[in-house]
Amino acid sequence: PGHQFEWVWILDKARQLLGIDITADARLLYESAARLGINPRTGLVCNAVDPHGAVLDGGSRSWTNTERLKAEVVAGRLFGLDTAAGIEASGRVLLDRYLAAPVPGTFVDAFNADGEPVATAVPASILYHLFLAICEAGSVLDEA
Numbered sequence: 001p002g003h004q005f006e007w008v009w010i011l012d013k014a015r016q017l018l019g020i021d022i023t024a025d026a027r028l029l030y031e032s033a034a035r036l037g038i039n040p041r042t043g044l045v046c047n048a049v050d051p052h053g054a055v056l057d058g059g060s061r062s063w064t065n066t067e068r069l070k071a072e073v074v075a076g077r078l079f080g081l082d083t084a085a086g087i088e089a090s091g092r093v094l095l096d097r098y099l100a101a102p103v104p105g106t107f108v109d110a111f112n113a114d115g116e117p118v119a120t121a122v123p124a125s126i127l128y129h130l131f132l133a134i135c136e137a138g139s140v141l142d143e144a
Contacts, residue, residue, distance in 0.1 A: 001037020001045050002064025004029045005071035009136070012074045023078060030075050033068070034086070042115035043093055058113030062098045062126050065090060066133035073136040091137060094130075 008030045011022040036053035039046050044060035045068050069090035076083035097115075101107050101122075109119040109126060 001033040001049060002047070002061070002067050004033035004037065005045065005064070005067035008033075008071040008074050009067065009132075012078055015078075026074070027079050030071050030079070033071065034075075038068075039113065039115075042111065042113070043089060044097070044111060044115065046113075055113070059111060059118065061110050062094070062107060063129040065093050065098065066126075066129040069094065069133045070136045073140055076140070087137065087140060090133075094133070 008026045011026040011029070014020060015022050015026075033045075036049050037046050038044070039055070039058050039060065042060065045064035046055055047057035047059045047061060047064065049055050069087065072083040072086040072090055075081045076087070097108065097111070099107050106122045107126070107130075108117045109121065109123055110117070112118045
C-alpha cells in the first residue's frame, strides 16, 4: 500500500510535467491503498497486503505513512475528494507516532502489527519521504 500511495503522487507529478492524463490509474491506486492498506487497529499503513487485501505484513514503516499523506493531498486536488480527514489522520500518525521518539531529533521508523515500536535504527533514507510529505501538506495550507 505504501508504494500504491507513492505512485499516486508520482503519477500526479508526471501529469503536471508531461501533460498526460493519469487520473483514472492514480485514482484506482489511491482507492485500493486506502481501502485495503490501512490497519484498522493502529491507523497505520500496512507494509504489505495481497491483491485481495489480505494482510501479509501488518507492521508499518514511517515512509509508507508519509506516502499516504502525499496521496491524500493529491486525491483532494486531482480527484476532488474530501480528503481533509485523511490528511489530518496521516499528519497525526506522523507527528504523534513516528516523530514522537524518546530521543529528541530522531524518529521511530517501524511499528509491528499491534502498533508497538520495533525499530532499532533511525535510517537517514526516510528523510526525503518526510520532507516531501511536509511540502505536500504545506501546499494544502497555502491553498487554505
